[in-house]
Amino acid sequence: MREKILEILSTIRPECDFTEDVDFMEAGLLDSYDIVSLVTNLEITFNFRINGTDVVPENFTSVDTIIAMLGKYGVH
Amino acid sequence: MKVSLIELFEETVRKYPEKTAVIDKDRTINFADLHKQALQIAAKIIRLGVGQNRPVGLFLDKSIESVYANLGILYAGDFYMNLDIKTPAERIRNILQLTEPAVIISTSRQVKPIAAIIPDTVQMILLDEEAWDEEVDAQQVTRRLSSIIDTDPSCIINTSGSTGTPKGVVLNHKSFFDFIDWAIDTFHFGDDLVMGSLSPIVFDIYSFELCMLMAKASTLVVLPAHLAAFPAKILEVLEQHQVNFLFWVPTIMVNIANMDLLSAFKLDSLQTVWFAGEVFPTKQYNYWHHHLPQTTFANLYGPIEITLDCTYYIINKEIPDEQPLPIGYPCRNTDILVLDDEDRLVSQPHVEGELCVRGTSLAMGYYNNPEKTAAAFVQNPLNKAYPETIYRTGDIVCYDEEGLIIFKGRKDNIVKHMGYRTDLGEIEHVIINTLKLVKNGCIVYNQAEKQITLFYEAEQEIQAAEFRLQIGKVLPKYMIPTAFHRLDQLQRNANGKIDRLFYKKQVNK
Numbered sequence: 001m002r003e004k005i006l007e008i009l010s011t012i013r014p015e016c017d018f019t020e021d022v023d024f025m026e027a028g029l030l031d032s033y034d035i036v037s038l039v040t041n042l043e044i045t046f047n048f049r050i051n052g053t054d055v056v057p058e059n060f061t062s063v064d065t066i067i068a069m070l071g072k073y074g075v076h
Numbered sequence: 077m078k079v080s081l082i083e084l085f086e087e088t089v090r091k092y093p094e095k096t097a098v099i100d101k102d103r104t105i106n107f108a109d110l111h112k113q114a115l116q117i118a119a120k121i122i123r124l125g126v127g128q129n130r131p132v133g134l135f136l137d138k139s140i141e142s143v144y145a146n147l148g149i150l151y152a153g154d155f156y157m158n159l160d161i162k163t164p165a166e167r168i169r170n171i172l173q174l175t176e177p178a179v180i181i182s183t184s185r186q187v188k189p190i191a192a193i194i195p196d197t198v199q200m201i202l203l204d205e206e207a208w209d210e211e212v213d214a215q216q217v218t219r220r221l222s223s224i225i226d227t228d229p230s231c232i233i234n235t236s237g238s239t240g241t242p243k244g245v246v247l248n249h250k251s252f253f254d255f256i257d258w259a260i261d262t263f264h265f266g267d268d269l270v271m272g273s274l275s276p277i278v279f280d281i282y283s284f285e286l287c288m289l290m291a292k293a294s295t296l297v298v299l300p301a302h303l304a305a306f307p308a309k310i311l312e313v314l315e316q317h318q319v320n321f322l323f324w325v326p327t328i329m330v331n332i333a334n335m336d337l338l339s340a341f342k343l344d345s346l347q348t349v350w351f352a353g354e355v356f357p358t359k360q361y362n363y364w365h366h367h368l369p370q371t372t373f374a375n376l377y378g379p380i381e382i383t384l385d386c387t388y389y390i391i392n393k394e395i396p397d398e399q400p401l402p403i404g405y406p407c408r409n410t411d412i413l414v415l416d417d418e419d420r421l422v423s424q425p426h427v428e429g430e431l432c433v434r435g436t437s438l439a440m441g442y443y444n445n446p447e448k449t450a451a452a453f454v455q456n457p458l459n460k461a462y463p464e465t466i467y468r469t470g471d472i473v474c475y476d477e478e479g480l481i482i483f484k485g486r487k488d489n490i491v492k493h494m495g496y497r498t499d500l501g502e503i504e505h506v507i508i509n510t511l512k513l514v515k516n517g518c519i520v521y522n523q524a525e526k527q528i529t530l531f532y533e534a535e536q537e538i539q540a541a542e543f544r545l546q547i548g549k550v551l552p553k554y555m556i557p558t559a560f561h562r563l564d565q566l567q568r569n570a571n572g573k574i575d576r577l578f579y580k581k582q583v584n585k
Binding site for chain 1: 309335
């Protein structure tokens, strides 16, 4: 799953390295347009629907927080 | 009699010096302090030797600083041109070449990405590098304003142009007076508006919010741009500051509806919601209306060239999901002419024509661009007696049985995407001519998915990531296509031209 998420991220922002240990939001790797694309891509790839209340910055700071959020929906 | 928007501000400052003018995260500023800061900016511009009626660029994110800098530019008797700090340097270069601003106001941090491309002739004011300790002679500043007339520009707003360089729409003071007078009269706005400001500073909506701040002591609550993707956070801020007025583009309102967030946030204070800039699907509008039955909703319509909006519809009846929301009736002191292909006036219901506008609201034209100005701002074909300019919007509309105007589509290749007016021809131009990524291509818009889609001819597929990387160097992010389709050969029409209509139909099946 980690690889799939990294693949989605690198399609959205090809010029960025998402394997670095940084906060995606604070480092400016993802902006608001990217989040919209990311949410859509995650929903299609893993076939589930994210609740609006989960679309908050803290769930998108790293690949780990994304995985943790997906876990809440039973996506492993 | 008032001729400059700043005169409205002066009155407000006298009446409400202690009232909060701007809330920017955990900082606030009152009207008296905002006034002081604006005068400092004006005095600095004057000290630099800048004459009146000159464009001054602003390269800042939306903040307390951007608000007082905009007011300071007006105080100096000049006009502001706000620039998007996220726009690639190349595009900023094109805008600067066309407009040749006298000064750019920014900060040492924010100016970095464009520092190398700013021409030597442009003077800089970096807010964090100035001492701001000089005594300002307020009377000297306001004296300078006395020679301004109401047809002098107040701002330039840039909009997408098919040749790769944006067009700078020049708006004067008078047209803003016209619009805010209509707004205040029609919606009975008092001195208690708290505006949830989401639009970037380059949008005309932000300029309207500035006007309301000046005219009615409205409080502007900055909703940080980086939260735009997180509607739940935005709604939290609206509740926290008891925002009672929103003027938004529908994109985020659709997201909020699709995420069913109004079940979690009650927005009890919200009295008036305006939306404009693109079509708001009725289904998602109905979601808002049903959750906020006490709130007044109005659908506004208009291109930047007529100062904000020229028609409106206060929605006061149930509209079934499958029917479009009307764009309504002309605003007061604005005349709408619907003209058919032969410039005859259309008045029968369901007959389509181009929406044209007559009135004080018209822009002065496009900055340094007489050809484009002459093509869009034309003599009223129904008036042969004296010179009278109308603006041709390129929007196709019709009347319904009740005389309400219904938006049908565009004459050309322009779409509204995420609130931005986007000329698909400009994206094609960049991909094919500027970057030479493909030899032939055609951009169409998928209305349902809100996707800019590229069909291109190439022997081998080009990775989406590669397209995004290259195009992102020249165009802002909202203009980058999100769907790419390779073909050996693009469909051609009888004249041998790429059959755009075919692809348009294909993605909108």
